[in-house]
Amino acid sequence: MLNSKKFFIKAPLAPFALLFSAGIFLQNVIHLSLWTALAITSIIIFFSLIPKVSKREVVIFLLVLSGGILRMSSSQWHAEKIENNLAQLNGKIVRISGNITAIRETERGFRYSVSVDSIITNNATIRESIKVNLYTESDFIASMGDKVDVAAEWREISPPRNPGEFDFKKYYQQQNIWAKGFMEEDEPSSITAQEGFSISTAVYDLRMSIRDLFNETVGGDAGKLMSALILGLREEVPGEIKQDFVDTGVIHVLAVSGLHVGYVLVIVMALVKILPVSWRWEKILIILLLLFYAILSGGKASVWRATFMAGMYVAAPIFSRKANLWNIISAAALILLVYNPNYLTDLGFLMSFSAVISIVFFYNQFNQILPEGMRVNSMRNPFLKGVWALFLVSVSAQIGTLPFTWSFFHRIPVISLAANIIIVPVIGVIVSLGFAIM
Known part of the structure; x- marks a missing residue:
């Protein structure tokens, strides 16, 4: 059988991975604010720097645990910030400008993954480092790395409606894809060919x-x-x-x-x-x-x-x-x-x-x-x-x-x-x- 003491001596990173994971899991349960998580981590760092503090191993373990909480908290804060900025767009016609990072053929045309530079509405310009799945007809043909500027109907990716149903919203957000855009054929659009060498295009x-x-x-x-x-x-x-x-x-x-x-x-x-x-x-x-x-x-x-x-x-x-x-x-x-x-x-x-x-x-x-x-x-x-x-x-x-x-x-x-x-x-x-x- 596995001896825990020998195991952790041979695999010293294992407790760090477990504690960091536990911190992430804990944050998903308690949902501390970013500033609270930052304050807790800062206090633990302060104690870890005191030369004569006893139980230094406990302080280090708490620091790794709080590190998991802080990392998850910062991710949640970032996601909430993006979601709040994009909430106003659902169902509206917007102009999406960005570069093509992936291409997939569909029954009606193409699905382009667009790394967004800007999203323009009637009264605002939103700049977020996100991706959008852009659906177009077959006559709109772009290549990897091309810059596109199109009008499209913005649609949020729906969360699961029933328990146990696959969460497509979460799946796409983990790939930094936050919405679907359906191109408006009657509106003006442009494709600008990529200039210079690009590793992603070459691959x-x-x-x-x-x-x-x-x-x-x-x-x-x-x-x-x-x-x-x-x-x-x-x-x-x-x-x-x-x-x-x-x-x-x-x-x-x-x-x-x-x-x-x-x-x-x-x-x-x-x-x-x-x-x-x-x-x-x-x-x-x-x-x-x-x-x-x-x-x-x-x-x-x-x-x-x-x-x-x-x-x-x-x-x-x-x-x-x-x-x-x-x-x-x-x-x-x-x-x-x-x-x-x-x-x-x-x-x-x-x-x-x-x-x-x-x-x-x-x-x-x-x-x-x-x-x-x-x-x-x-x-x-x-x-x-x-x-x-x-x-x-x-x-x-x-x-x-x-x-x-x-x-x-x-x-x-x-x-x-x-x-x-x-x-x-x-x-x-x-x-x-x-x-x-x-």
Whole structure:
């Protein structure tokens, strides 16, 4: 069993991650004002600076806890400020000016994600660093990075109406998308082509070029599936195929996440071995290529989570450190929660970390409590060993994610245990083939 004292010695960041998370959770319950949270944190900092204060560990722990409260409070304050500024716009025709950051084709035209410069109404100009999903007809064609200026009907994203219903408003706000705009076709509009070089535009163009390469080389649904699994273009996959993945409980493999980053890590580690560079440069190249893949695949939160953890694991030897998985998980969680404390209530974040934590803990436990002949390391047949290991990893992950799966989807994914044994290796083959084509 896990010895808590030894655990915290080997993973000193774990209590910090837990306390910071507890502070965020506490703030979501008590809703302190930003100034109250700031005052409490300041008092604790004052006590921590007193040289002869006793119980310094308690003061440090309280400081981390209050840090979580303060970070969440500042996020809530910022969100309330934006919401108050935008509340007057709902249902009105406004002029939206900004740059295109994402493009998706719809049945009637396009959906552009616009990074807003200004929102102009009849009597005011609002400037907030937000994004808006702009819906247009098919004849309004803009490119990544272009500056658009259009008249559109502003609509707030509706909160859930029924208990247990998916909260699209919260989901989009976590991506800094605060509203939908429906373009007024009769009003004047403009598109100004982007000048100069842009990394985001270059990455988008590269993604589209690779997508076209997959469609030309592989073709059909298989090419679209490859684009989803490698580039994160999930919208490319036909609806009936998505439903098949849902029915078998493996829809998670269509979203680029830790599984895909893991396969990419294996491929990249094999590739850099060919290069005539020192082991230190090997590690640096692996980290850089992982970062590039995170950007190439769309930069989703799930990919960055896995990239953080994989990068820290790879980087540990550079700093003469032995990689401790619990410390790496804690560091990744802490960094991401400092960046965005709202991740703590994000289903993807919760399921991702609960799956990883559960695999790290239960996989080892299974290999200790199972009879000798059923332990992975005791098996001699490579095929049976691989299948059994995948099954234990799948069961371990399901144990961790089960509370969230039941709470949010009201279903227990029994069939996915068997499906994962087949699907997960196939995903590895598809990812490898995709990289070979690239």
